[in-house]
Amino acid sequence: MPATRPAPAPAPRALLLENIHADARTLLSEAGWEVETAPGALDEAELVERLDGVQLLGIRSTTHVTEKVLENAPALRAIGAFCIGTNQIDLFSAAAHGVAVFNAPYSNxxxxxxxxxxxxxxxxxxxxxxxxxxxxxxxxxxxxxxxxxxxxxxxxxxxxxxxxxxxxxxxxxxxxxxxxxxxxxxxxxxxxxxxxxxxxxxxxxxxxxxxxxxxxxxxxxxxxxxxxxxxxxxxxxxxxxxxxxxxxxxxxxxxxxxxxxxxxxxxxxxxxxxxxxxxxxxxxxxxxxTPHVGGSTEEAQEDIGRFVAAKLREYALHGSTTLSVNLPPLATETTPGTVRLAHLHRNVPGVLAAINRILADEGVNIEGQQLATRGDLGYVVTDIAAAASEDVGRRLRELPETVRVRQLGSLG
Known part of the structure; x- marks a missing residue:
C-alpha cells in the first residue's frame, strides 16, 4: 500500500478588525495567512473568544487589548495598530507575553x-x-x-x-x-x-x-x-x-x-x-x-494598511522588530539557506552566552547572529544551518530569562 502523506499544516491565522484597508488582507493572504476580518470593534470577552488560535491581530483605535486578553491568547505573536496611537494596547503586558506591537506613526x-x-x-x-x-x-x-x-x-x-x-x-x-x-x-x-x-x-x-x-x-x-x-x-x-x-x-x-x-x-x-x-x-x-475621522482618508488608510501589515509580515516571517513600539528594535539581515531562531528574553548579563552554549552542546553551528536590547528586554536572532531539534527548543524555553522562543523556518 502507498505510504499515507501527512496532512498539510494549517495556514497561520490573522484577525483584522475595524474596517482595516483591504490591502492589509491582501498582503497577509499572499504571504500565507488565513485572514478573517470584522467591520467593528470587539469588547474584551469577544476578543478573547475570537483570538483562539490567531497569531496576528490588526485593530484601530476602538478595540482594547488588555492584560486579560493577552493572557488568554497564547498563539498571538504580534499586534498591528492600524493608526497612530497605541494607548488602547497594554504594551507592558504585550512585551511580557512576547507579543510585538507595531503602529503607523506617520501614514495619516x-x-x-x-x-x-x-x-x-x-x-x-x-x-x-x-x-x-x-x-x-x-x-x-x-x-x-x-x-x-x-x-x-x-x-x-x-x-x-x-x-x-x-x-x-x-x-x-x-x-x-x-x-x-x-x-x-x-x-x-x-x-x-x-x-x-x-x-x-x-x-x-x-x-x-x-x-x-x-x-x-x-x-x-x-x-x-x-x-x-x-x-x-x-x-x-x-x-x-x-x-x-x-x-x-x-x-x-x-x-x-x-x-x-x-x-x-x-x-x-x-x-x-x-x-x-x-x-x-x-x-x-x-x-x-466628526466621528474620529482625522486619519480616515482613502489615501491614509491605504498607506496604513500596507505599512502595518508589512511590519506584521516581516516580524512573523523574519523576526524584524524595526519600529516596534514595545520590543527591542532589530532590523534583521537574512542569511540565505539558514533557519532562524528568535529569542526574546529578560535583559540580564549572560543570556547570549547561555543561548550559544546550548547551541554548541547540541552541535548547532551559528551562521549569523544579531542582538538588540530595550529596557528590561533583550532580543537575539540566530541563523543556523538546519532546523533545530526539539531538545534545542526545550532547553531555550527552559532558560529562566526566556520570554518567548520562535523558530522561523528557512530563509531565502
Missing part, C-alpha cells in the same frame, strides 16, 4: 493636518452657522463674525509629527504659529516656542490639541484652560477624547467666550459604524463634530 499625518485646517477655516468663517441657516431656508448674507485666517495666531499644543506639519502648512496660509510641547522640539519655519501652555492660550486666536495618549494627559484641558483662552477664540481637539473636559467646553461655547470648536475624538465612542452617538457637545452653534 497629512490627513489629520488637512482636516484641522479645513475646520479652522470653516469655524473662523462661521460656515457651519451659514450652512444650517441655508438648509432652513434663511438667507443671511453678512460678514459679521467671519474672519480670514491670514494674520491670525495659531496655538499648537503638541508639536510632534502632526503638530509640526500643521505648523508649516498654516504658516503658508499666512497664520502666525505658536506652539508648546513638553519635549524639546525644533521650531519649523517662523513658529515660536512658548514656555508654557498658559502662554499659548493667552496669545492664540485658535488653539488645537495634538497630544499623545499617555495616561497623564487625561483631563489635561479643562475649565481653567478654557478660561485662559482669548475671548472669541477657536478650539480644536483631534488628538484623544479623554484629554478634554467636554462639560467645560460646552459652557464656554454657550457663554460666547469660545466662538467655535471642532472635536474629532470622544471619551466614549461607538464600537462600530451606525451605532448611536451621544455627547454633551451636540446641538451647539459653530461646533463641528
Amino acid at each position: 499625518t497629512r490627513s489629520v493636518v488637512e482636516l484641522a485646517l479645513a475646520e479652522i477655516i470653516a469655524l473662523t468663517r462661521r460656515l457651519t452657522v451659514k450652512d444650517r441657516l441655508m438648509h432652513d431656508g434663511v438667507w443671511d448674507k453678512s460678514a459679521t463674525g467671519a474672519h480670514e485666517v491670514r494674520g491670525r495666531r495659531l496655538g499648537i499644543v503638541g508639536y510632534g509629527n502632526i503638530g509640526s506639519q500643521l505648523s508649516v502648512v498654516a504658516e503658508a496660509l499666512g497664520m502666525s504659529v505658536f506652539f508648546y510641547d513638553t519635549a524639546d522640539r525644533l521650531a519649523l519655519g517662523n513658529a515660536r516656542r512658548c514656555g508654557s501652555l498658559h502662554e499659548v492660550l493667552e496669545v492664540a486666536d485658535v488653539v488645537t490639541l495634538h497630544v499623545d495618549g499617555r495616561s497623564s494627559n487625561s483631563g489635561f484641558f479643562g475649565e481653567q484652560e478654557f478660561a485662559r483662552m482669548r475671548p472669541g477664540s477657536i478650539f480644536l481637539n483631534l488628538s484623544r477624547g479623554f484629554v478634554v473636559d467636554h462639560g467645560a467646553l460646552r459652557r464656554h461655547v454657550e457663554s460666547g467666550h469660545i466662538a467655535g470648536a471642532a472635536v474629532d475624538v470622544f471619551p466614549q465612542e461607538p464600537k462600530s459604524r451606525g451605532e448611536a452617538f451621544e455627547s454633551e457637545l451636540r446641538g451647539l452653534d459653530n461646533v463641528i463634530l
